[in-house]
Amino acid sequence: MLSQRTRYTIRALLHLADRFGQGPVQLTEIAEAQNIPAKFLTVMLSQMRRDGLIETMRGREGGYWLARPPEKISYGEIVRLTRGSLGLLPCASRLAYEPCSNCVSEDKCRLHRVMLMVRDETARILDGLSLADPVSLDEFSSEAELEPQL
Known part of the structure; x- marks a missing residue:
């Protein structure tokens, strides 16, 4: 969040x-x-x-x-600067990595692997959007359109 x-x-x-x-x-x-x-x-x-x-x-x-044109500032950069990481778990962070203290080993943790995929997809999206990108308020007219496509 x-x-x-x-x-x-x-x-x-x-x-x-x-x-x-x-x-x-x-x-x-x-x-x-x-x-x-x-x-x-x-x-x-x-x-x-x-x-x-x-x-x-x-x-x-x-x-x-x-300080830079809006197209040169990504949402990913802003989130990293204000939050420190895009990872939802410390073990899934590239820049603020920490092993989870109350977990099984990472090579056996399926949640770790899922969170790495979530982090990478989140980074792909946020790093691909800049402050210059038009995002219409009616692009997502209902939450039903936001269902995950796994």
Whole structure:
């Protein structure tokens, strides 16, 4: 499950993507439009600046903007920066791998193998989508269309 921090970060970055090339965007505009607490948004945007996703300028004419074009920022990158991993289990993470302490050995664990497949498919999808990709709200008109195809 995505944390609230990750969801807020994605929404804020999408807001900046919609205004890419139009100059700095004020924090209050992002906070109000995306319904994100301003204090929380300040912390998130500061982290995204340190991670190289956004630039900022102080002052009355200042604000925030994407450091790279929206098509160069993937959802996978954002999730990894805010969550640390795409893996649902520590043993299925590429970047934050840890063996599970209460499990059978990985070579005998069928859940481990399933979670590796889930991680790889999740990475394929999220790394293939950027902030520039149009995702229509009516693309998924019902949850029935989201049934897994295994």
